[in-house]
Amino acid sequence: MEKKLINLGIFGFGCVGQGLYEVLNKTRGINARIKKICIKDPDKPRPIDQSYFTTDKEDILSDPSIDVVVELINDTAAAFDIVATALRNGKAVVSASKRMIAENLGTLYTLQQQYHVPFLYEGACCASIPIIRNLEEYYDNDLLNAVEGICNGSTNYILTKIFEEQLDFDTALRQAQEKGFAETDPTLDIEGFDPKFKICILLLHAFGTFVQPDEVFNFGISHLNDFDINYARQRSGTIKLIAKCRRQNGHVVTYVLPHLITGHHLLSDVSNEYNGILVESSFSENQFFVGKGAGGTATGSAVLSDISALTYNYHYEYKKIAQRNSLALTNDIQLKIYLRYKKTGQVDLADFYTISEKYESPDNHYVVGMINLEKLKNAAWLQNKGVNLLVLE
Numbered sequence: 001m002e003k004k005l006i007n008l009g010i011f012g013f014g015c016v017g018q019g020l021y022e023v024l025n026k027t028r029g030i031n032a033r034i035k036k037i038c039i040k041d042p043d044k045p046r047p048i049d050q051s052y053f054t055t056d057k058e059d060i061l062s063d064p065s066i067d068v069v070v071e072l073i074n075d076t077a078a079a080f081d082i083v084a085t086a087l088r089n090g091k092a093v094v095s096a097s098k099r100m101i102a103e104n105l106g107t108l109y110t111l112q113q114q115y116h117v118p119f120l121y122e123g124a125c126c127a128s129i130p131i132i133r134n135l136e137e138y139y140d141n142d143l144l145n146a147v148e149g150i151c152n153g154s155t156n157y158i159l160t161k162i163f164e165e166q167l168d169f170d171t172a173l174r175q176a177q178e179k180g181f182a183e184t185d186p187t188l189d190i191e192g193f194d195p196k197f198k199i200c201i202l203l204l205h206a207f208g209t210f211v212q213p214d215e216v217f218n219f220g221i222s223h224l225n226d227f228d229i230n231y232a233r234q235r236s237g238t239i240k241l242i243a244k245c246r247r248q249n250g251h252v253v254t255y256v257l258p259h260l261i262t263g264h265h266l267l268s269d270v271s272n273e274y275n276g277i278l279v280e281s282s283f284s285e286n287q288f289f290v291g292k293g294a295g296g297t298a299t300g301s302a303v304l305s306d307i308s309a310l311t312y313n314y315h316y317e318y319k320k321i322a323q324r325n326s327l328a329l330t331n332d333i334q335l336k337i338y339l340r341y342k343k344t345g346q347v348d349l350a351d352f353y354t355i356s357e358k359y360e361s362p363d364n365h366y367v368v369g370m371i372n373l374e375k376l377k378n379a380a381w382l383q384n385k386g387v388n389l390l391v392l393e
């Protein structure tokens, strides 16, 4: 039987928009066609026929023949306006804009309930890894303990190139940008904001907890220097930027921090733009999801899977909210960290609960010790470019 034709209105034709176009053209299983693509710059050369394009958002939002609005743009405020308007107009929406989603989760959840329209965003979290649908459907009753791992393709690409090919940071970042992995503003990647947006979304689907990204501490890899890299190498280890949400004493702990990984660890084998997510639960215990976490076709495939899911009326049920199991966020935990700094007095060692190791040389000092996550989040000294930290586990 012929499947009903789905008319798509797409916003954005950059890395992900073009990835979706390619995936859609090579996929036989779905009867969907692109009716219009709304972009920003009318003068930019496009690889497909000009008749597809418009700069007027109403050509999509007010067209009753468009069934699904696909939002793939790099402007957070405009993306929220598009998605919220489409939902209010009763149109199903698919998006990959993690920042926009994470910053507006409460409102977007309410709009879905109010207007009874689906809003799917698998591509927003770890691109090709179907983690949201798994948290929604497979882990709907199991008692989850943790969802954690590598949620940013660009930083994992940079760290892989540094550790495996001895590339310098700036060259590796440039490559990540050229390959379309990095955000328009790459500080969102290298300072750990992008994985924070993703973990905030996963937190809702795993534990039913709404948080504003500002409440969650993130520290990325932009302060990394050769001394830190050697510190990791001397311990036969590597460095990974890890986003984490973990149940602890009736609360949930959430953060994004660079970790020193030593010994055999599943995440140490996750390379380049791949992401890896460990899910820990009471009954199924440990499971590991790995897949491309950035890039046009990898994300396009997740977006297409969402479009396809809409054809069988799939929508997120947010079961953890419905089960009223929501956990409140806490930063009241102790972390064992390596803290490297340039000179005495640059960091406030009194913030540490205990210090077990101290090293001093003319150029670099470091301590290893236990520190409270809330203290770390509030530490002004950590903003200094000459200071870096690694979580030791």
Ligand SMILES: NC(=O)C1=CN([C@@H]2O[C@H](COP(=O)(O)OP(=O)(O)OC[C@H]3O[C@@H](n4cnc5c(N)ncnc54)[C@H](OP(=O)(O)O)[C@@H]3O)[C@@H](O)[C@H]2O)C=CC1
Pocket (backbone or CB within 6 Å): 011, 012, 013, 014, 015, 016, 017, 038, 039, 040, 041, 042, 044, 072, 073, 074, 075, 078, 096, 097, 098, 099, 123, 124, 127, 180, 181, 182, 183, 184, 293, 294, 295, 296, 299
């Ligand atoms: N790159 C990746 O690997 C991934 C990206 N994402 C997310 O997907 C979204 C898109 O990313 P990406 O494709 O990389 O970004 P790009 O910078 O490659 O493309 C952005 C697109 O958005 C368009 N655009 C910007 N503002 C508007 C507007 N107001 N109205 C209509 N179109 C607009 C641009 O138009 P124009 O072409 O005219 O400039 C461009 O086509 C982002 O939110 C990103 O965070 C999610 C997962 C993976």
Ligand SMILES: N[C@@H](CC=O)C(=O)O
Pocket (backbone or CB within 6 Å): 124, 126, 127, 151, 152, 153, 154, 155, 181, 182, 183, 189, 194, 293, 294, 295
């Ligand atoms: N900039 C992001 C793109 C995908 O979400 C990343 O590098 O992971």
